[in-house]
Amino acid sequence: MTNKDSQATPTIRIARVADLPEILRIYNQGIETRLATMESETKDMEYMKQWYHNRNPRYQVIVLENDKNQVIGWASLSPFSHRVCYAGIAEVSIYIENGSQGNGYGKILMQGLENVAKKNDFHKLVLNTFADNIPGQQLYKSSGFREVGTYYRQGLLDGQWVDVTIMEKLLI
């Protein structure tokens, strides 16, 4: 039996305030990899509460739970731009906890996020990714995202320039 076969199908639901400690734990793991985000400082609960409570309800956060009702991943939609002409575009964030990566959960979560985005009238998803985030790149390609291009020296992470690749997926 492969690792994949032994995993029960996880469930996806809209995140609640009570999920914030788990969302924070998983987010900080992602920050520490230096492969997932331009954020370099780990976050605390105060930050997460503001992040959660200041959201426009259209830009939802979802979590993935295992069969023991433990949160093992989360994903969110964020505004691409404040300009009205871009109101149909949402930016993707997606994180699976360290011990659970590579089991197909990222793909399930991305599908869940896409469903939420369609329900909330977004016509397109976009995301930023680093070239060396191999699982991320693979997930995006196999989820139907198209590479738009790469910004060179787009940001500074730990004092080093980082190139950022933009990807998009049309939902309609």
Ligand SMILES: CC(C)(COP(=O)(O)OP(=O)(O)OC[C@H]1O[C@@H](n2cnc3c(N)ncnc32)[C@H](O)[C@@H]1OP(=O)(O)O)[C@@H](O)C(=O)NCCC(=O)NCCS
């Ligand atoms: C990126 C991430 C969300 C992917 O989720 P995952 O559960 O690990 O990925 P999955 O198991 O669903 O695999 C998705 C695809 O990537 C491939 N993949 C997964 N891990 C891989 C690895 N280490 N090397 C190469 N390919 C890999 C899978 O084979 C699968 O490809 P396929 O659809 O063609 O079969 C997850 O690894 C993660 O949270 N990483 C840390 C945070 C991060 O980088 N987030 C993205 C930026 S916001």
